Amino acid sequence: MSERALVGEASVPRLARGTRLQFDKHREQWIVQAPERLFVLDPIALEIVQRCDGVASVGAIVDGLAAKFDAPRDIILRDVNTMLQDFADKGVMSL
Amino acid sequence: MSQISPPLALLAELTHRCPLQCPYCSNPLNLERASQELTTAEWKRALDEAAAMGVLQIHFSGGEPTARPDLEDLVRHAHDGGLYTNLITAGVLLDERRIARLVEAGLDHVQLSFQDSEPGGGDRIGGFKGGHAKKLEVARLIRAAGLPLTLNLVVHRQNLHHLEGLIAMALDLDAHRIEIAHVQYYGWAFRNRAALMPTRAQLEAATATVTAARERLKGRVVIDYVVPDYYARRPKSCMGGWGRQFLNISPAGRVLPCHAAESVTSLSYDSVRQRPLADIWLNSEAFNRFRGTDWMSEPCRSCDRREIDWGGCRCQAFAILGDAAATDPACGLSPHHEALVRIAEADSAAEAPEFEYRRIGAR
Secondary structure, three states: OOOOOOOOOOOOOOOOOOEEEEEEEEOEEEEEEOOOOEEEEEEHHHHHHOOOOOOOHHHHHHHHHHHHHOOOOHHHHHHHHHHHHHHOOOOOOEE | OOOOOOOOEEEEOOOOOOOOOOOOOOOOOOOOOHHHHOOOOHHOOOOOOOOOOHOOOOOOOOHHHHHHHHHHHHHHHHHOOOOOEEEEEEEOOOOHHHHHHHHHHOOOEEEEEOOOOHHHHHHHHHHOHHHHHHHHHHHHHHHHHOOEEEEEEEEOOHHHHHHHHHHHHHHHHHEEEEEEOOOOOHHHHHHHHHHHHHHHHHHHHHHHHHHHHHHHHOOEEEEEEEEEEEHOOOOOHHOOOOOEEEEEEOEEEEEEEOOOOOOOOOOOEOOOOOOOHHHHHOOHHHHOOOOOOOOOOOOOOOOOOOOHHHHHOOHHHHHHHHOOOOOOOOOOEEEEEHHHHHHHHHHOOOOOOOOOOOOOOOO
């Protein structure tokens, strides 16, 4: 059993095995399915999760979001870190 | 009544057959026989209907779902229909080849039960010799196959002293998640209540152990915790509300708001053999009887928690009070709550009686 993984700019996140990103057409929302759990993604969370492909680093993801939304990088970095750490602690995201 | 939302999850009880005989089994006392079970084709149709009405997750359960040779076929069918597939198993019938076939069929996740942290207690509580050792082997095979694993640990007065050991075992087995659930007293567990009920001190010690483990293991393993509600101040939000998020199909095809609902003998339930699943969900008398808040009387009716806990558990109100429409006596606002606490205190203080093991035809 590994130690708790902490998110940093060099982390390369991907959805953990046993979770699934999908569009719920009945409720018209994006969700991540996990064992006996369901996470509804708002548009910002969806932007982040869709970029967590096991290739891009957190730093690269933040760069991409900062460019797309023309927003301060440090604020985006903080928001991305917070969300990914929460998902990692819930076993939804692998780092 | 506002618009009825579709259910999120379906518990598919494929069979009531099981090699284990746990005295707190969630199946009804009247176990259904193999000859009554839905066929493969009937299950596939039910899965299609569930997906079409908006169900997102399917939990294959039982009894022991791996006792059905068509499990892989049903997992594949559910997976191909876009459903998230979870297997809830005792594990003792699984081997490496069967696990590989389930992975190949698209299984997303496994919940494996343990009855204790050591073989003596595990085999005795489950009523299956050699079961604990087999489960350890199967847990390792599940992880070796790359499947994410939750350990389901039902706790009670006869294994709570091993709670730390159970958590350590889950870590050793590389589980991603641990579900520590105190026994809920319906059906078999209601019958075995005196053999299972913890004292309030045991409950408080267990809660402290879980709280400390959650802190210590944050980011490494997720721990879910279900408390025994006889000692509670407020009732559990049973199933997130009757007919709100969840439905259950019994081995013979009866559609239930929860796995214990057949204990409410004042209601009758429709079958997927006779009526479309969506029609049962939306329009059947049983699902509408306790849906929402209109059915409530006081103290629920004017309670500011009525849309939080939805009146608690209908099965418990029926089991204790004989009235499924009463406030769950687990609620401190119920006039019957003190009597419920006294039952728990008396059961837990007396010497534990022998288990009455769960088996077909035991009644």
